[in-house]
Amino acid sequence: EVQLLESGGDLAQPGGSLRLSCVASGFTFSSYAMTWVRQAPGKGLEWVSSIHGGVGGTYYADSVKGRFTISRDDAKNTLYLQMDNLRVEDTAIYYCAKDSVTNNGIFDGFDVWGQGTMVTVSS
């Protein structure tokens, strides 16, 4: 079964750091681009960051650029999101998602999503 399992969400103070992990199973992880999407309470979906498969290029939303770092460890089938200098407005459920098409240089629709992990930033 194709599956994504996020962890690492927690309560953090403004200016603090968290690292989210997303463990993949059931597919060849290295062959797919991966993405983080977040959803603030009661709000819509917001794209956060994406990384191509293999030696992947990385991309960030302006709202997190310079504060968040996406990375992947293909040997461990794991996607990461290092979140530094957290702000109250980063409070959200964070989902990892798998591209629907194997490495083709395009970020396609996301066909597999994790269950999400909650990040709360508050003093």
Added chain:
Amino acid sequence: DIQMTQSPSSLSASVGDRVTITCRASQSISSYLSWYQQKPGKAPKLLIYPASSLQSGVPSRFSGSGSGTDFTLTISSLQPEDFATYYCQQSSRTPPLTFGGGTKVEIK
């Protein structure tokens, strides 16, 4: 950056109704458009990608159309399990991979 505008933001409909949701891109995105369904407390589910290709396992009452800047998601006969929020998203070789604001489909 490409902006995605969805309309309406919400609608009320009855079981059996035909429902249409539109999504407009601020510049051409060819057919690189996804539609998702999200139910409360759940992760989004990919319905259609690219613009008119139904994902495996998605009921045939869902359909997508359009290319360039104007896209449509249609539910031909609304079922009780279809009450949810729907999002469009533009796909790209170069992010940001913008989502539309969402359309909440509620029971009339």
